[in-house]
Amino acid sequence: MKYSERVTEPTTLGSAKSISRVASAAGEQADAADKTLFGFWVYLMTDCILFASLFATFAVLRNNTFGGPDARELFSLSFVLAETLILLTSSFTAGLAILAARRNDKKQVLAWFGVTFLLGLSFLGLELKEFAHLASEGNSWRRSGFLSAFFTLVGTHGTHITAGLLWMGVMMAKIYRRGLVFSSVKRLTMLAMFWHFLDIVWIFIFTIVYLMGVARI
């Protein structure tokens, strides 16, 4: 791997042999990280397929309101826009947290992931508020095929957000106690990938479920 070539430049600190041994160990570790990140990427791709089938279900059922209310009567676009901006900002701050992790800046990693966590939590709160509001007016998943598909799709996304928040909480506690070691930087990178992925899924929920639903197309 090219990583090892990079580190074997001669220095005055030790014999070339010991440096190359350290370098190959670092290279192996980086190689393993490389594979782990690729494996996680493949998991994200399979998760996309899960969402694709839920999107397909929704697209098929979106006009089957069974005499009940449709998207325009149910959703407030400005409310959903606020949710979208919150999630987008949290995706951005997750990226900033990864930059801080690369700089080995523990304080900033905790700060940016803290911001991301709070934004994610408020997103989840807004989503649950919307669900509770719909259910309280008798428009739960039992109402129509459209609402069943809506709750399944958006609820699955919300479940992923919940899992991401739990993961983030655990990682933050771990970093707070043990500091930024190599393996935690690797895991943080995966966590940030997961979070960016959820934001991308949400763009399509925002577009297909809300914008196209309210526009009645």
Place this chain on the structure above:
Amino acid sequence: MSKEFMPDIRQTPEQGRLVAYIIGYVLSITLTFTAFLIVDDRLLSGWGLTLTLIGFATVQLIVQLLFFLHLDREGRPRWNLQAFAFMALVLLIIVLGSLWIMNSLNYHSMSPSKTDEYIIKDEGIYR
């Protein structure tokens, strides 16, 4: 020095990365707002609106793949990109295939009361 090493933990110049995140964030916000305004002000309708909205979402997908997930910075062979391309193919088959099959089923098992309506619309017959 290898630039294409994938997980590049503590390797890439900081400035470039930060700029990428900021560009991605600003572009995403702009695209989201524009799509929202088009629907809110009813600037378009019908197929034009559908294609525009899908277009905006797709552009934002690409923006986030490049600036947040750094798919363009991957070393060769581009395994991540290949996995993504295969996923996109399967996704399109699932979504477009479902819509096609279900619309066709809907059409062929329509209730008699709707038959006239469909025939008039499809064949261009006016009473």
